[in-house]
Amino acid sequence: MELDAPVLLSVDDLDTLIATLRTDGYRVIGPTVRDGAIVHAELTGVGDLPRGWTDEQGPGSYRLHRRDDDALFGYAVGPSSPRRELLPPRHRLWTAVSDGDVGFRVREEEHVPAKLALLGVRGCELAAIAVQDRVFLHGLYEDQVYTANRQDLLLVAVECGTPSGSCFCASMGTGPGIDGGADLTLTELFDPHRFLTRAGSTRGQELLAQLDHTGAGAADQDERTHRMDAAAEQMGRHLDTTDLHDLLLGNLEHPRWDDVAERCLACTNCTLVCPTCFCTTMEDTTSLTGDEAYRDRRWDSCFALGFSHTGPGSVRSSTRARYRQWCTHKLATWIDQFGTSGCVGCGRCITWCPVGIDITEEVAAIRATDGRRAARTGASP
Amino acid sequence: MSAPIATIERPTVAVWKFASCDGCQLSLLSAEDELLAIAGEIHIAYFLEATREVSDGPYDISIVEGSITTPHDAERIRHVRAISDTLITIGACATAGGIQALRNFAEVEEYRSLVYARPDQIAALADSTAIAEHVPVDLELRGCPIETSQLVEVISALLAGRAPVTPTHSVCVECKLAGRVCVAVADGVPCLGPVTQAGCGARCPAFSRGCYGCFGPMETPNTTSMADHLADQLGLSHDEVAHLFRTFNADAPAFRSEARRRERAATATTEG
Ligand code: SF4
Ligand code: SF4
Ligand code: SF4
Numbered sequence A: 001m002e003l004d005a006p007v008l009l010s011v012d013d014l015d016t017l018i019a020t021l022r023t024d025g026y027r028v029i030g031p032t033v034r035d036g037a038i039v040h041a042e043l044t045g046v047g048d049l050p051r052g053w054t055d056e057q058g059p060g061s062y063r064l065h066r067r068d069d070d071a072l073f074g075y076a077v078g079p080s081s082p083r084r085e086l087l088p089p090r091h092r093l094w095t096a097v098s099d100g101d102v103g104f105r106v107r108e109e110e111h112v113p114a115k116l117a118l119l120g121v122r123g124c125e126l127a128a129i130a131v132q133d134r135v136f137l138h139g140l141y142e143d144q145v146y147t148a149n150r151q152d153l154l155l156v157a158v159e160c161g162t163p164s165g166s167c168f169c170a171s172m173g174t175g176p177g178i179d180g181g182a183d184l185t186l187t188e189l190f191d192p193h194r195f196l197t198r199a200g201s202t203r204g205q206e207l208l209a210q211l212d213h214t215g216a217g218a219a220d221q222d223e224r225t226h227r228m229d230a231a232a233e234q235m236g237r238h239l240d241t242t243d244l245h246d247l248l249l250g251n252l253e254h255p256r257w258d259d260v261a262e263r264c265l266a267c268t269n270c271t272l273v274c275p276t277c278f279c280t281t282m283e284d285t286t287s288l289t290g291d292e293a294y295r296d297r298r299w300d301s302c303f304a305l306g307f308s309h310t311g312p313g314s315v316r317s318s319t320r321a322r323y324r325q326w327c328t329h330k331l332a333t334w335i336d337q338f339g340t341s342g343c344v345g346c347g348r349c350i351t352w353c354p355v356g357i358d359i360t361e362e363v364a365a366i367r368a369t370d371g372r373r374a375a376r377t378g379a380s381p
Numbered sequence B: 001m002s003a004p005i006a007t008i009e010r011p012t013v014a015v016w017k018f019a020s021c022d023g024c025q026l027s028l029l030s031a032e033d034e035l036l037a038i039a040g041e042i043h044i045a046y047f048l049e050a051t052r053e054v055s056d057g058p059y060d061i062s063i064v065e066g067s068i069t070t071p072h073d074a075e076r077i078r079h080v081r082a083i084s085d086t087l088i089t090i091g092a093c094a095t096a097g098g099i100q101a102l103r104n105f106a107e108v109e110e111y112r113s114l115v116y117a118r119p120d121q122i123a124a125l126a127d128s129t130a131i132a133e134h135v136p137v138d139l140e141l142r143g144c145p146i147e148t149s150q151l152v153e154v155i156s157a158l159l160a161g162r163a164p165v166t167p168t169h170s171v172c173v174e175c176k177l178a179g180r181v182c183v184a185v186a187d188g189v190p191c192l193g194p195v196t197q198a199g200c201g202a203r204c205p206a207f208s209r210g211c212y213g214c215f216g217p218m219e220t221p222n223t224t225s226m227a228d229h230l231a232d233q234l235g236l237s238h239d240e241v242a243h244l245f246r247t248f249n250a251d252a253p254a255f256r257s258e259a260r261r262r263e264r265a266a267t268a269t270t271e272g
Helices: A011-023 A123-136 A144-150 A202-210 A218-233 A244-249 A256-263 A269-273 A319-338 A359-368 A371-377 B023-029 B032-041 B071-082 B091-096 B099-105 B108-115 B148-160 B171-177 B183-187 B223-232 B238-245 B253-271
Strands: A003-009 A027-034 A037-042 A053-058 A061-066 A090-098 A104-108 A116-121 A154-158 A184-189 A194-199 A280-286 A292-299 B012-017 B043-047 B059-065 B084-090 B139-141
Touching (some): A003 A202, A011 A202, A123 A154, A184 A202, A244 A359, A256 A319, A269 B171, A280 B148, A292 B171, B023 B148, B032 B148, B059 B091, B084 B148, B091 B139, B139 B148, B223 B238, B223 B253, B238 B253
Parallel strands (some): A154 A184
Antiparallel strands (some): A003 A194, A027 A037, A090 A104, A090 A292
């Protein structure tokens, strides 16, 4: 969805946009440099953005480097994702207060609608938000915490000009370019430094109307096309999605699962950085005096033993079973469950795995020795 | 077995020390915010570090710090078990033998003659061992030292008659929940977080340091893959990898076996 013709914003206009949002009462969350990485934090202006920084990513490795220009968005996604803002890692659901001998009262937490603006959101992240919407907004139950944070969410997206060595959004059809899904979509262009900007909603249009922009010409549009083509060429990774659902579910006993289980630490990092993962667990505690009981919800992971604890123990006690569950859920059974892939190709699980396990490589290995083909021809896989 | 702790008005608690540094007991005293509430809910009947009151027991709850290193202590822990309804061990010494378990990998006789003027007067066992190797333990709290909030949680849980929330997954879970940047991935710092049990709140990564493994092995520790990565990707020598696993939880099975494997590899490298 594109409303009106694209316009051009300068770096100063972008600063004004952030200021305008803050005046309107928005908490503006976007990328900034902290502890050797580009993470999400509250922004007060363009000065907080990672100007002139880029990232070098690969399996199990992330490093920041200086660019030779003043790009504000010249890097790919970091360890944070919109998920942290929409469903915080830990939150209280209710407190039960003792009424002495009478019983107890339950005090539910209020979920106040947040005025949240996410700036610098990438194509893969817009796709990830849409994936989580299906779980938390349009599923069997509407999640109150997610809804409160999501309902007034304002999205200022940025197209990816500098994909990383772990990115494969082009394979998953979620980037690097963006077609709608955000209130405003920016493409960073250089010489002169400017942002080709498109409104994707009436809210976006209203915001643009408040800014002092100029019209974009054909040359600006061409430069955008050129940059997006170049970015798609630069994808560090590739995932062949042909027949992927059946490939994985037809290879549940593939020896590659044993192989990856030898390397996997079951540390949970891949799931906790993934922008689509949505699993949580409940923690029930009491005060020392026993006058209050609390129910908290926190992010959980299918790699933790407790996650699949039922009755006498975990139903997925081996790491093989847990890695296989994760991978097949992301790429296959998610489609059965929600009608979309659970993977948007952001590459976070590849970069932030401490031992550099790469989901694209694991799938490619299975495809290369597809057990179904072997079964059909009578050979052993 | 006597009545469930949760049904007792003010259960009696004893705090015992074996071979240890006292740090874990002090964690109880440093629970400043909760100490008054704790004192109101339990009767501390034996705690030499804190009070002079000494009652003979039996006790509803015994909290045990330290490892077993002498024949006398091996006897004493049996007595403690006999007079305690619920026995909780706290800290790396009590749960894995502690830093003093480094002697399990050396000749105790040699240490003895080097350190003491009259080695013949020292009665020491060859190994420093966890309490659970001597008597049944109801609950173990890891850490060097333990985390005060975990001890308060365990006491609260016992008083309420519920399961304590002390997860056994990796430190990485806490690290990511807290929104820290992974020092291993972003800085190439050796970090034992992936194979170490949570509980500390990922304190070291918060200060840009790798995890030292104070809480011992997590639920499914793949120490071999971890060690391979430290050696192959981060360039640590076999000896350096062995040292990482040989600290406060050196004798915890997963850490012990990995350190051994690396030591053997180091020997093979120098000989080969
Ligand atoms: S599975 Fe990996 S690449 Fe796919 S969305 Fe999750 S973190 Fe990104
Ligand atoms: S795949 Fe990597 S990040 Fe995920 S649990 Fe295994 S070792 Fe950890
Ligand atoms: S810094 Fe250590 S504890 Fe934290 S995620 Fe990385 S490996 Fe895990």
